[in-house]
Amino acid sequence: MTDARIRRPSLINLRREIIEGKLIDTLMRTAIEYADAARGLLILARNDEYRVEAEVTTSDDTVTVGQRQPSVTAAGLPESILRYVMRTKESVLLHDVADGNLQEREARIRRLVDSNIIGIFVWDLDDRISDANEAFLRIVGYSREDLVSGRLRWRDLTPTEWRDADDRRVAELEATGTAQPYEKEYFLKSGARVPVLVGAATFGGRHDQGMAFVVDLTERKRAEEEIRESERRYNEVQMELAHVNRVTTMGELSASIAHEVMQPIAATVNNAKAALNWLNAQPPNLEEAREALGEIVKEGNRTTDVIGRIRALIKKAPPRKDALEINGAILECIALTRGEIVKNGVSVQTQLAEGLPLIQGDRVQLQQVILNLIINAVEALSSVREGARELVITTGKGKPDGVLVVVRDSGPGLSSAGLDRIFEAFYTTKPGGLGMGLSICRTIIEAHGGRLWATAAQPQGATFQFTLPAQSNQAA
């Protein structure tokens, strides 16, 4: 009793300490006998510190009680058990206390917890979080005071839509002792959410308590989102490029057609003027007039030749043989023309049949057809002053196999004269129109072994339909 000597106690103090000493002696012996333990410690709180007041060990059937007062150290006893008992005020029974490796294991686990590489907390099924490392507190944005005060409850940290997933893990824990890692979210103290990966295991024989391991997924989610965003951008740019390509191809084609055709047309006009002059002369010069008219016929034939060559060019350029899913191709075209559609207040509806056969063809050319039909419909609809501006695109099975695509609008529709002529090259009713779109569309569809035609829609508007045969190796 070193303490007594140092403080030079009075007789009364000495007596009290002898009695206390005996009491402690008896208490300790009874305790370890009752627990059938090899070693016992009496730990008391002094000021803000826990001190080992007495230690009892049994060896060779003799019991020695020593009283000492060092601070509690990790080496002297499993610290987490002490902390747990302090907090919960419950008795804890560990079956393998006698195991000499326990302290070492305890120290290793403590190092893992304190390294704060991942968030770790101790939970129980009553919803409590009785201990947690800094990493976990950082993830959820709470302080150690929040933890100590018992305010942290894992169910409260979980947004409602994740409760079912939690319940499934709890069932798994009760059945097997571990819960496979799963992704969920926690509420931060601020009310925001944090995406996490959580795994859990129960403590040994007890299935109502255990540890949970928490990894913050914010960074990973952000990286994934960035990848998704850049993929989306990449696709968008590709689409824009494809669009520009298509537009420039059409633009170049139109320019060269215009150039090739303008020459004979200009010559025709000059010759016609000359013929008129010769006929108006007094007396009329029929010979010259005849010659000029002969030139007109020649130039006219040249124009037809030019157009024939262009169409042959499209026909001959062997279409690529992509296996194509028509619904996807249509949706892409709608996305490409979204700007025009919205600008003109048109509502687009799609009725795309499932399970259609793949078709074989040149994606760019076929999308050119679809784009052209959509743009024509939108242009027609833009003149609608009253009533809905509706565009409906339907797909279905073609006969006997293949697909049928129907593009129907509620625009002004086609006059019967128009119906006869719209597929002719250079037939246009638009001020800036070239009248080549539908002619090229028909050439493309026919080069793919299909058919393109127009009818009047009911109660108003125009319907354009085309068929395409199924890819040959899967045709029924």
Ligand code: ADP
């Ligand atoms: P462009 O669009 O340059 O006029 P097209 O060959 O694509 O050339 O179309 C020819 C003509 O067919 C158009 O000028 C228009 O009169 C008519 N047309 C095409 N689509 C429609 C439609 N959906 N509704 C009414 N008329 C149409």
